[in-house]
Amino acid sequence: MKYELELWTHLLGHPTCTEQGIWSIKRGVGLGVVALIQREDGSVRFIKKAPRPEYEFSGMWALPGGMIRGSADQQLYEALRDSLQKRVLSESGYDLSAALDVKAIRIKPLPVTSYHARGALRHTLILPFITSDDNALLVPASDPSVTDSSWLRPAEILHQLAPANRLIVAWWLWPSLAPGVRGKIRSSVERAWRNCKANANIIGFPLPPVPWERN
16 A cells, blocks of 8 residues: 555655544645455455434435554554555455555546534545455444445446545446446446535545546
């Protein structure tokens, strides 16, 4: 992961760890990380957020992951690795530490999500990674903020994903989709892109790309 993190170094600047243990690029803008775990049959491991009043992603599907947490005496890639492994295990039951190959999904600029916490609007840059393992040993998910963890077909569930996650999955999936499928999901992806665009504008971050303009 250390090498893959360098893909985004010029966009992240000089992240620091706050007193609360959250890695951020500036005040109110944290760093998050998610994992797209795929199987040979094309299914992906998704988690469903538990219903929670006034939570933007209540009841929505998402990729497992969370905020990058750690301490100031860590390197960012160490905090990223530890946070990703911990969150993926607790939310989806997948032991990412046993994965043989974890790579970055090469989306630049990164999508930006937002949520409210303690009455304040906060923004997060999402760093996405991908791995595959058909022989993974899954354990029961332990995170109370998750009500379900399942292998699902990404194109079928795309419209139910949280916006930044939807954009990430669409970016990864787009080259393999038939034209007819692309047409069916494009409006949903466009809504996700507009959401991430609005968040990027608020924090002065470059706009995320759209999947249909991939090189």
